[in-house]
Amino acid sequence: MVTLALIRKEILLLLRDWHALLLLFVMPAAFILVMSLALQDRFAEDRGVSLSYYLVDEDHSAESTALTAALAASKEFKAEPAQAPLPELRAAVQHDKVQFLVHFPPGFGRSLGGDAPLAMQMQAGPGVEPALFELFRARLQGFLAQLDLQKRLAALSVSMPDVDAGARLLHAESLYSAGARPSSVQQSVPAWLMFAMFFISIPLSTTWVQERSQGTYARLRSMGVGAGQLLLGKLLPYVGITLLQVVLMLAVGMWLVPLLGGERLQLGDAPAALTLMALAGSFAAVSYALLIANLVSTAEQATIFTGVANLLMAAIGGIMVPRFVMPAAMQAISLYSPMAWGLEGYLDVFLRQGDLAMVLPWAAKLALFGAVCLGVAALRIRLRNQR
């Protein structure tokens, strides 16, 4: 009865706090949308997919056709249909709609292997990073050198040597060890969800500080409401609210992001693991909020402490900068952030076909963190009540 009254009161207060609703629901949804869409190409590059280019072949020779096919076979590059006139395509590249323009002028194939070969044209948009520019240019130069050599040797009736021998003589591997890399939406949804869940401490602390300063807390205690009931009366509704955050942010990733042209979030095949991560993350975030609420004296302190601590946890924990782009030392440090535990658990489910057993260590860390926060908060209440 008492706990129900406390829960109902918390929900009513939160529903009337527009700032808190914006912070808890609109902020992460906006972050997810912006980051998923803005970083779509960047994440795609990191996964070995497609820098885009227009290819205009005015030569229609065997050589230009062979080069077109070689380029199309590269997994890093994706050809965009080039139906418009050349100046329009160039303008599109100028505006970074497509990264590169490749143009075979008439007579290109015929001149190849001769004394005065006709140069193939390559142009890059202003937003193309120098490293990517060099990558694309090196790939084209490689194809061209191979074609040129082939044509010259053919003129001498000499057969072409094995040009792939170089690839066999080189063993190349990435030392990245953190598993499969996420897409932008796979990274953004759990990252900004965890970030927003930990911001629950602002409305929760503000309410609790006000209750203490306005005498409501003392009045409730004088009515016989115990510290345990007060904690439970905060914990349960706020866990409910953070679970609602989970559902809504997943929905944003599954339906809203694709609606705006982004990739659809795939939830994986482990609903139990997903539920466990949601529950553990909610418990950790709300318990942490209860601890902050009982450490601070004013709402301003709660806001500043939450802001700074959350930004640090997010920066370390791979929320703002994905873990896979961090150096190894930072990747190790990042695993001390509760936000990283939540993020990695979700990524296990979304990306690595994780099941209950796979996410259990992350969930256990979050639950333990929550239990410690809750215990310290209870101790703090006890000490405060004795004053």
Add this chain to the structure above:
Amino acid sequence: MIEVRGLSFRYPGAERDALHELSLEVRAGSLFGLLGPNGSGKTTLISILTGLLRPGIGTLRVGGEALPDRVRAVQAFSALVPQDYAFYPRLSVAENLRFFGGALSLAGAGLAARIGEVSAVAGLESFSGTRAEHLSGGLKRRLNLAIGLLNHPRLLLLDEPTVGIDPQSRQFILAAIKRLNAEGATVIYTSHYMDEVQQLCDHIGVLDEGRLLAQGSLDELLRAHPGQRNLEEVFLHLTGRRLRD
């Protein structure tokens, strides 16, 4: 109703007792004015009587129940009306009353009926849907009082319940307190308004630096301090003119 014997209390880290060997008796049905300068120990005493603080040395019985052992029993028949507006500004009058009723384990028709009764006592019937943050100072004081009445308290502890309101609201609240007292409630009333205490209370205790300096009816206090013409003069005579803040 209240028997305090040799009560001492010191806050952790404090250099002196907030209450020092205090003894006090308040009979059932009394309207007892508790006076004292700021920092005299009034709020500490009220906090102990309502179970917010555990008493240090000494014995306490409230309504026949020993504190702190029977604190839940004492809280069941007593109510604190703090000086602060101890309710939720973003909730309406009715929502506040419903919530605090729920916190007292009231529910259903019983709660609805009690909300109606306390709203009538506090003159809040026309404001049940108004958010507390939009109420005037006087209405906020009345809501503060109404919440304190939800559990039919036999002991009502009022901590400066008329601070900062207009004379009309003050007279309304004083009349309501008199009526509650006439209906049988024991009232402990703290205030810095001497005229209010003089007008309202049948017994008065003067507290300073954690000690009870005097206790009795207004007539008894005036007789005990010849030359003092009213309560304020008795109070200043007992506590001195030194500023306390």
